[in-house]
Amino acid sequence: MLNIDLHSHSTVSDGLLTPTQLVEHAAARGVEVLALTDHDDIGGLEEARKAADKNNVLFIDGVEISVSWRGQTLHIVGLGIDPAHPQLIEGLSTIRQGRTARARNIAAQLDKFGIHGSFEGACRNTGNGRLIGRMHFARFLVEQGYAKDIRTVFRKYLVKGKPGYAPHQWVSLSDAVNWIRSSGGRAVIAHPGRYKLGKNALEELLLEFQILGGEAIEVITASHTPEQSLLFANHSRRLGLLASRGSDFHGPGESYFDLGGMPPLPANCAPVWHDWPGLM
Numbered sequence: 480m481l482n483i484d485l486h487s488h489s490t491v492s493d494g495l496l497t498p499t500q501l502v503e504h505a506a507a508r509g510v511e512v513l514a515l516t517d518h519d520d521i522g523g524l525e526e527a528r529k530a531a532d533k534n535n536v537l538f539i540d541g542v543e544i545s546v547s548w549r550g551q552t553l554h555i556v557g558l559g560i561d562p563a564h565p566q567l568i569e570g571l572s573t574i575r576q577g578r579t580a581r582a583r584n585i586a587a588q589l590d591k592f593g594i595h596g597s598f599e600g601a602c603r604n605t606g607n608g609r610l611i612g613r614m615h616f617a618r619f620l621v622e623q624g625y626a627k628d629i630r631t632v633f634r635k636y637l638v639k640g641k642p643g644y645a646p647h648q649w650v651s652l653s654d655a656v657n658w659i660r661s662s663g664g665r666a667v668i669a670h671p672g673r674y675k676l677g678k679n680a681l682e683e684l685l686l687e688f689q690i691l692g693g694e695a696i697e698v699i700t701a702s703h704t705p706e707q708s709l710l711f712a713n714h715s716r717r718l719g720l721l722a723s724r725g726s727d728f729h730g731p732g733e734s735y736f737d738l739g740g741m742p743p744l745p746a747n748c749a750p751v752w753h754d755w756p757g758l759m
C-alpha cells in the first residue's frame with residue numbers, strides 16, 4: 480500500500496521546515512505521495528514540487544483554507560488545486576490581510592495582560608512575513624517562558640476565554656469550496672472531529688458541504704482518536720464522501736504524527752485519491 484500524506488505545513492504558513500526540507504523529510508520517511516497544505520497560502524507549492532520531482536515523491540498541490548461557519552472556525556483542505564488560479568490567489572490574499580489585522584488584535588489583548596512586543600515577536604517567527612497566525616504567537620510565548628510548550632500555550636492563551644484571544648471572521652464555506660473547485664481541486668473537511676458541533680449541526684455541515692460541491696472528509700488525522708477515525712469513516716461511507724489521510728505535520732517535535740506516520744485508512748471507506756492517475 481502506498482504511503483500517502485495529504486495534509487502538511489511549511490514555513491510558508493506555520494510549519495517549521497521550508498517546502499524543500501519538508502519534501503526531503505517526507506521522502507526520508509518513505510512518503511510516496513505528499514500534499515503541502517499551508518494555511519491560506521499557496522506560495523510554497525512551486526518549490527515543494529521541484530523538490531518532490533528530485534526526491535521521487537508524487538506531489539499534490541494543496542491548501543488549507545480558514546472558514547467561519549455558524550460562528551466556528553473550520554478548515555477546508557483543497558487537493559489538486561491550480562496554484563495559478565486568479566480567484567483562489569485573490570481570495571487567499573484577502574484572508575492573509577485579515578490575519579494581519581487579527582494579529583494586531585491578538586497583540587493588543589496580550590498587551591492588556593502585560594505581555595508586550597508580541598506582534599513583532601510573532602512576526603520574527605514567520606517564514607516570509609506574508610502570513611501570520613496563532614502558532615507564531617505561540618512560539619513567541621514559549622520563547623519568552625510564558626508556557627513550557629506549544630500545547631500548553633494554546634491551553635492558557637490564544638483561545639476563547641483566555642488572554643490573547645481575538646475573534647475573527649474568516650471566509651464563508653461556500654467561498655472556500657468554490658475557489659477550490661473552480662481551480663480544479665477537491666474540497667476536504669479537515670479534522671472534522673475537532674469542531675465543537677452537536678450531532679445535528681455536524682450532520683447539517685456535512686450535507687451543506689456536499690450540496691456546495693465538497694467531496695471528502697479527513698478520516699485519519701493527528702487530532703482524531705481511533706474512535707473518531709472509525710466514526711468519520713462511517714460518516715464517509717454513509718454519505719458517499721471520500722476519505723482523506725493526513726498527518727497535519729508542522730515540524731519535528733511539534734506534531735503528534737510525523738509525516739506519513741499515521742494509521743492507514745479504515746478499509747470501509749473510499750480514498751480521496753481513488754481516481755488519481757497513477758494511484759491505486
Ligand code: AMP
Nearest residue numbers: 493518545611612613614629630633729
Ligand atoms: P490560526 O489559523 O492562526 O488560528 O492558527 C491555527 C493553528 O494553530 C493550527 O493550524 C495549529 O497549527 C495551531 N493550533 C491551534 N490549536 C492548537 C492546539 N491546541 N495545540 C497546538 N497547536 C494548535
Ligand code: MN
Nearest residue numbers: 488493518614
Ligand atoms: Mn497550523
Ligand code: MN
Nearest residue numbers: 543554669670
Ligand atoms: Mn487545521
Ligand code: MN
Nearest residue numbers: 486488543727
Ligand atoms: Mn493543518
